[in-house]
Amino acid sequence: MRQKGTWMKLKLLVAAMALAGCASGEKQPDPDSLYARMGGLNGVALATEEMVNRVLTDPEILANVELQKRAKPGNVPGIKVQITNLLAGLAGGPETYHGRSMVDAHKGMQVTEKQWYAFIKACRDGMVAAKIGPKEVEEMVVILESMKPEIVEEK
Ligand code: HEM
Secondary structure (H helix, E strand, C coil): CHHHHHHHHHEEEEEEEEEEHHCCCCCCCCCCCHHHCCCCHHHHHHHHHHHHHHHHCCHHHHCHHHHHHHHCCCHHHHHHHHHHHHHHHHCEEECCCCCCCHHHHHCCCCEEEHHHHHHHHHHHHHHCCCCCHHHHHHHHHHHHCCCCHHHEEEE
16 A cells, blocks of 8 residues: 555656646757757767767867867867757757857867868768768758857967
């Protein structure tokens, strides 16, 4: 009998939690959003993984001494989480980015135009490796390009 009571309480708790989720107005991603078309959080996270791994092994980008100083192996997993949340949110997902502004995060890195285009190529290749469709790759590139003025400091 006691066990039945505990079970009921547990069921009630689960129902209350589900209701709280709905009532809090949690953002439901639009099924047509870039986020949904990229495969939701897992799709964006995998794309980020592939993009960042390529960015950090590209010789043109590695020529940036500041990048080498700042993107230490110990920081990379955290940077990937931050980028996943940023891009997921920008693509229409419910994730929220809590990191620094793009200007603050990249200040003093002296990212050049040449490094920027190597970065975009590495991102394109990474998204293709993550099996993101060609239309979605181009839509994400537009999002990335929109941040160029905040990141590139050198001609
Ligand atoms: C649209 C393009 C880019 C986006 C969306 C982006 C996004 C981010 C984000 C979210 C962070 C973490 C910020 C934080 O921890 O508060 C970060 C950090 C960083 N990014 Fe980028 N980034 C971009 C381009 C680049 C480029 C082109 C480079 C280098 C060539 C670069 C190098 C770095 C480095 C080294 C850090 C670590 C900074 C530090 O911890 O001091 N990023 N980026």
